[in-house]
């Protein structure tokens with residue numbers, strides 16, 4: 001059984017069909033890529049999976065069970081966690097506080113236990129800080145823990161966002177253009193990071209315009225254009241597929257976002 005399956009998933013905005021009968025199956029422990037030109041419907045597909053824009057038609061299945069239209073907090077609690085194409089962090093808050101905000105799905109305690117400092121809430125708090133410390137060390141940003149996020153370089157903010165997603169201990173990590181805005185050495189570091197996350201047992205679904213990165217990193221790719229899947233296969237096959245070259249790789253020069 002696939003970890004995540006989309007069956008004929010369709011999302012419309014007025015007269016525009018942004019995602020058009022999308023089918024895909026992400027297997028456990030895969031690194032799965034979605035590629036396609038600007039406006040193809042990639043982010044909208046992620047928004048449908050994560051409950052931001054429920055699809056009008058079709059189904060989202062998580063471990064074989066239908067979760068179509070489940071709200072974002074429920075989807076996250078099930079183990080599906082994402083990052084955004086445009087960084088969404090609390091810029092006034094510190095790196096550690098931002099990463100900690102990813103832990104709130106995990107807490108077994110009610111909020112009033114935290115206020116009253118019950119033994120359970122103290123145990124949770126300790127466990128939360130431990131997870132945050134681990135994540136900061138993993139991304140080699142522990143020395144920046146107290147810095148306000150807004151003052152940090154873009155590449156660091158991307159790491160903070162991934163760290164926040166990881167501390168919620170997802171089974172599926174969804175990354176929307178994780179290399180956008182990164183320089184070459186940061187991109188190479190990202191490749192290692194993603195491999196290492198996968199080696200910890202986390203499945204990865206990502207959108208990316210950087211073709212070198214996609215071809216190196218992914219096990220399997222779906223190509224979409226105008227909301228429709230036009231091809232799927234292993235990276236080597238996609239690189240030489242004439243439909244893909246015409247729809248996307250041929251117009252790579254336009255995609256500099």
Ligand SMILES: Nc1ncnc2c1ncn2[C@@H]1O[C@H](COP(=O)(O)OP(=O)(O)OP(=O)(O)O)[C@@H](O)[C@H]1O
Pocket residue numbers: 013016018036037038039040041042043044045085257
């Ligand atoms: N909230 C929305 N309301 C109306 N139209 C939307 C909305 N979100 C996306 N769209 C439209 O849906 C289409 C798909 O957009 P989407 O952002 O999913 O593309 P994308 O493949 O992620 O593109 P990019 O590579 O530029 O990020 C576009 O035509 C876009 O304008």
Ligand SMILES: [Mg+2]
Pocket residue numbers: 042043044085
């Ligand atoms: Mg997008």
